[in-house]
Amino acid sequence: MTTDLARRLSDIPDPVARNYAITAEYHTLGMALANRLGNGDANWLIFGAWASHTAGKFIRGDLVPVSWGQGAVAQGNLAIICDIGPRFARFLDLSDAVAAQDIGREVQQDRLLTESPALAEAFECYGAAILLASATDTASRHRRAQLILRANILIAHHEQDFADPLVDAAIPLGGVAGILGTRFVKITTPDGDLDVCRDVPHPGYLKGGQWPEALTELRDDRLITLVRSYGQTLTSTRYSNATSWESLSERMGYITCFFRAYQQDPSLFRLPSEG
Numbered sequence: 001m002t003t004d005l006a007r008r009l010s011d012i013p014d015p016v017a018r019n020y021a022i023t024a025e026y027h028t029l030g031m032a033l034a035n036r037l038g039n040g041d042a043n044w045l046i047f048g049a050w051a052s053h054t055a056g057k058f059i060r061g062d063l064v065p066v067s068w069g070q071g072a073v074a075q076g077n078l079a080i081i082c083d084i085g086p087r088f089a090r091f092l093d094l095s096d097a098v099a100a101q102d103i104g105r106e107v108q109q110d111r112l113l114t115e116s117p118a119l120a121e122a123f124e125c126y127g128a129a130i131l132l133a134s135a136t137d138t139a140s141r142h143r144r145a146q147l148i149l150r151a152n153i154l155i156a157h158h159e160q161d162f163a164d165p166l167v168d169a170a171i172p173l174g175g176v177a178g179i180l181g182t183r184f185v186k187i188t189t190p191d192g193d194l195d196v197c198r199d200v201p202h203p204g205y206l207k208g209g210q211w212p213e214a215l216t217e218l219r220d221d222r223l224i225t226l227v228r229s230y231g232q233t234l235t236s237t238r239y240s241n242a243t244s245w246e247s248l249s250e251r252m253g254y255i256t257c258f259f260r261a262y263q264q265d266p267s268l269f270r271l272p273s274e275g
Contacts, residue, residue: 006082015074023052038133044155053272103127125151145214190267200237200257212264
């Protein structure tokens with residue numbers, strides 16, 4: 001799977017067609033993981049499908065008036081799934097091969113899943129969430145949602161750190177020009193395109209709320225520390241706007257609040273329309 005995924009996607013010469021294939025790959029893997037985690041909470045791959053869909057708008061030139069950064073975005077879109085996709089495929093295979101209570105131990109012994117501390121912790125969180133997949137009591141459902149959120153943020157940190165040079169290539173000017181370039185950065189959701197220069201809004205599916213119930217009061221201590229590490233509060237998205245998308249910490253602050261707000265949006269689970 002590690003070599004096949006990279007070869008299969010890299011062999012698609014047209015960057016637009018390749019982006020469509022990458023978006024579909026994220027969705028397929030994401031739905032497979034959702035079936036193991038218990039439906040209701042979007043995992044990183046589900047968000048990844050929408051991020052790839054957003055990248056497609058840049059690649060096609062829909063979000064910028066000129067062909068600014070399109071090659072770098074296409075390169076990044078391919079590089080990220082070739083890095084993270086095989087890791088998720090390995091985790092899915094592992095979760096099929098061993099009992100749920102053994103997944104955490106198996107993750108710790110797998111070099112592909114533990115290449116960095118963030119990756120190791122993320123896949124351990126997903127494994128712990130699988131143990132709670134069939135639980136119906138409120139405490140367990142909330143615990144599972146917060147484990148998934150922590151995993152999603154940790155995967156995002158790994159992915160954004162990996163992508164940092166690619167972001168610099170896509171927004172190459174830095175300084176004031178880089179800040180102006182961020183004005184073109186949008187994140188596509190079922191609610192429409194979100195402007196990353198503004199704080200994460202209240203999602204439409206919550207009918208006026210900011211967070212889903214399971215993520216309103218964070219009780220996972222390591223998740224709380226993670227949220228605060230990106231300069232975010234536990235009660236609002238007041239400081240989530242990213243004025244310079246080139247800044248890893250600003251990107252992660254926005255992504256953290258975005259994931260928390262939209263994690264239980266049922267519309268995220270559909271394959272994004274490429275129309």
